[in-house]
Amino acid sequence: MFLSLARKTGFYGGIGFLTLFAILPVLWAFLTIFKTSGDLYSIGISPFFFDEPPTLSNLVFLFTRTNFPTFLWNSAIVGVCVVAITLLLAVPAAFALARLTGRWGEHSGMAIFLVYLIPPSLLFIPMYQIVVWLGVANSIWSLVIVLPTITIPFCTWLLLGFFRSVPRTLDEAALLDGCGQFTAFRKVVLPQVYPGIGACAVFAFSLSLGNYIYAATFINASAARNISAGVPTELIRGDVFYWPELMAATLVVAIPLAIAYGLFFNYLVGGFKNAT
Template sequence: MLRKIGFYCGIGFLTLFSIVPLLWALITVFKRNSDMYSVGTVPFFYNEPPTLEHVVFLFTESNFGLFLQNSAIVGIFVVLITMILSIPAAFSLARLTGSWGERSGMAIFLVYLIPPSLLFIPMYQIVVWLGIANTIWSLVIVLPTITVPFCTWLLLGFFRSVPRSLDEAAMLDGCGQFTTFYRVLLPQVWPGVGACAVFAFSLSLGNYIYAATFITRSAARTLSAGVPTELIRGDVFFWPELMAATLVVAIPLAIVYGLFFNYLVGGFKNAT
């Protein structure tokens, strides 16, 4: 009985610990400045009527809408490039290269673990050489170097989970290697492809070091670098606007991650 009570208390504490920052951000978004900086009041309550002025300011008086547009463009292209490269790579390692290819999946994953702080200088030289510095296309070219290794490793686990008997049955029916991949294997791993797409898109949104290094023009910035630059001016922090920008991005991503959570866990399990 005590063990069960302790378990549920631990789960409750972790849930509260996880949700409090989100609730705090939601409360702060609709607080008036005079209420937020008032001393002696309870910060979790609205001591003055809520307001939408901070949300209006975010979309009308800042470049947040432009940052959102740039991030969406970068994210879509990064997802497309990642899927085009990682799906055939994972299929080849899982089916065409034998046991050696399957064992090399971990080596590919190690590339993902190299910190961007070690790579942004040589990456910047490549971006300058290509003539795409200070544009969103620099991120489109660079970010797949992070997403492709991870998604290849993750999709490798999904391809491993598909029985080889399906391949053999398709080939006995006259299918070639490509037809077997396209008509038999690919439909089986669509959940994994969706999970990888969500990961690649969210990583493109959250990457800061490349976005801050490669792009200095405000009109070309993405959310990760543009929001703190626009809404932190010296020692002045626009806290309600910062919280609103956080929620606009975090809530949809949290919902999508929740939908694909089981597939992500399944991919991790199969890949290891």
């Protein structure tokens, strides 16, 4: 009895500690948004309490006196385009590889995933040469062209797990009923993997927001930057850090993405299991 109670206490205590460890930085960032400069930099005041009345001036400054709205708009355009390109290529590629039989079919997913593991720090120089050759340097279209090289391999590998979980008998039954290959894929197989497609869309969009090295290398103009490169450039000037505005810019993007990942978390895990 005592041993069982100790195990439960240790288990739930560990869960509580990890939850607190994950929540405290977000809570601190959220409270920082509404702190005045005097309240934020005063020594001896807890970061989780307000010594002065909360203020909305930091949010007003972020959205009216910086290019953050432009960064948001650019990031949205890049994200939507990257998601569209990724799904357009990854979905049929994953389906074809999932139906590929033999040794090549079994190891195709891992081979594609290895492409995703190549670090951008090794690729940004040749990628920059391609961007300059195409004439899209210093514009958001450079990111639209380059970022799918990261998202397509991973999403193809992830969707492989979902397509492999769809029985081949469904394809065969549709073909026997008179459907063509494309019709069977679109009407029978594709609806079975909609959760996986949604998970891939969330991943591709979040990666397009968070990639810094390509955004900082390919784009110099402030009006063409996205969030990942624009926020540190505009809100960190020398040794001056605009902490409330930085926290606000972070949470404006992070909270919706966290909710989306929470909704698709089970599908992501299921895709990982099936792909491996």
